[in-house]
Amino acid sequence: MASKLNSKLFITRLILPAFILLFIYSTTLLYTPSHPTKSHLPISSPNLDPDPPCNLFRGKWVTDPTRKPMYDETCPFHRNAWNCLRNQRAQMGRINSWIWKPQDCVLNRVDPDGFLGLMRNKNIGLVGDSLNENFLVSFLCVLRMADEGAKKWKRKGAWRGAFFPKFNVTVAYHRAVLLAKYQWQPNDSVLSDQNGVKGTYRVDVDIPADEWANIADFYDVLVFNTGHWWGYDKFPKETPLAFYKAGKPIHPPLEMLDGLKVVLNSMVAHIQKKFPEKTLKFWRLQSPRHFHGGEWNQNGSCVFDEPLEEPQLDLWFDPSNNGVNKEARLLNYLIEAALEGTDIKILDLTHLSEYRSDAHPAIWLGKKDAVAEWGQDCMHWCLPGVPDTWVDILSQLIHYHLARG
Ligand SMILES: *[C@@H]1O[C@H](CO)[C@@H](O)[C@H](O)[C@H]1NC(C)=O
Ligand SMILES: *[C@@H]1O[C@H](CO)[C@@H](O)[C@H](O)[C@H]1NC(C)=O
Ligand SMILES: *[C@@H]1O[C@H](CO)[C@@H](O)[C@H](O)[C@H]1NC(C)=O
Numbered sequence: 001m002a003s004k005l006n007s008k009l010f011i012t013r014l015i016l017p018a019f020i021l022l023f024i025y026s027t028t029l030l031y032t033p034s035h036p037t038k039s040h041l042p043i044s045s046p047n048l049d050p051d052p053p054c055n056l057f058r059g060k061w062v063t064d065p066t067r068k069p070m071y072d073e074t075c076p077f078h079r080n081a082w083n084c085l086r087n088q089r090a091q092m093g094r095i096n097s098w099i100w101k102p103q104d105c106v107l108n109r110v111d112p113d114g115f116l117g118l119m120r121n122k123n124i125g126l127v128g129d130s131l132n133e134n135f136l137v138s139f140l141c142v143l144r145m146a147d148e149g150a151k152k153w154k155r156k157g158a159w160r161g162a163f164f165p166k167f168n169v170t171v172a173y174h175r176a177v178l179l180a181k182y183q184w185q186p187n188d189s190v191l192s193d194q195n196g197v198k199g200t201y202r203v204d205v206d207i208p209a210d211e212w213a214n215i216a217d218f219y220d221v222l223v224f225n226t227g228h229w230w231g232y233d234k235f236p237k238e239t240p241l242a243f244y245k246a247g248k249p250i251h252p253p254l255e256m257l258d259g260l261k262v263v264l265n266s267m268v269a270h271i272q273k274k275f276p277e278k279t280l281k282f283w284r285l286q287s288p289r290h291f292h293g294g295e296w297n298q299n300g301s302c303v304f305d306e307p308l309e310e311p312q313l314d315l316w317f318d319p320s321n322n323g324v325n326k327e328a329r330l331l332n333y334l335i336e337a338a339l340e341g342t343d344i345k346i347l348d349l350t351h352l353s354e355y356r357s358d359a360h361p362a363i364w365l366g367k368k369d370a371v372a373e374w375g376q377d378c379m380h381w382c383l384p385g386v387p388d389t390w391v392d393i394l395s396q397l398i399h400y401h402l403a404r405g
Pocket of ligand 1: 121122123168
């Protein structure tokens, strides 16, 4: 018995780590509370590896002028507004010269051929809002380097995606901006008697949106997100969200962020219950915005040549400074709380992206009058650009977790 125990210990303590180090170099994360107010939380949350080789989410950007992106403006999966090479955004060479260096380990650049080989006969799904679509486009353009026969793919509620025939791999995005089902309701019995309410968006907190209701068996890896639509710019006072549970209005009506909490808990519970245990599940934390000098509709700008410096980050993003970009960290608190104790892995891309005020489409949107009409885009990311680093991190984590079985 004792020797069995010892050999088991030996395997977990020595052989496994050595194996991991040799064959995958590095990876995964330690849940280090990134926010001082959360430091009362246990250092390692149960959904994460208790003894990971390193944390890919903490580090710094270093520049390497010889670095080149893997794809260009001809990738067929681009979305026009994010195709910054085609739109002749200034400084694209500079933007793509930055390399994310984690503190204590190496982030490998994804090897599209090796990665698709690992994923053979498997499928990857992203579910959430346009920031996950931004992520998807980068993923598709990078993976296409290993399979030029990649074809557009759209099925099963998928908004868009691609099939890689050489490897029998599908990577797709399901648009579900609130994750929960929601619909316009012109005559709302609960709120319509209030001042100026023209109607509501009914959110059924316990029902996932149709777009991802039936995908549980199709994907082997899933990446969820929500957050950018939980704001009064999307749902102003005249057309607010109205939360329903079990088909009935929730009383008293919930404020938006309380509604988000309920939706997060209920969607996370749904995922835990309905999706197979073997499905590798990630939740991508908020992508930070970089509006400077005002909100998106108040001439907020992000025409920057350089990333932010570390000491600037709290000024921009800490909710206590009440800046226009505070909501990323604010929402992350709620998301992290909802994920505690689940097997959904946190993809904390917030911190590394916070530096990159220089890497949004800004005024280069590829359409005349777009800036006058919509303001600058300081929310989505130029492609090629920062999401390519998200792809490096995600693929390395997928590799790590699949290797561990
Ligand atoms: C392709 O992958 C799917 C799983 O996504 C599998 O069911 C199917 O058998 C595979 N096709 C081939 C030809 O291997
Ligand atoms: C429903 O709302 C519309 C406006 O959106 C209004 O014209 C109509 O009178 C309302 N009907 C009821 C039954 O309240
Ligand atoms: C934005 O800039 C334009 C042109 O400079 C100006 O006319 C407008 O008043 C500004 N809007 C705000 C909200 O500052």
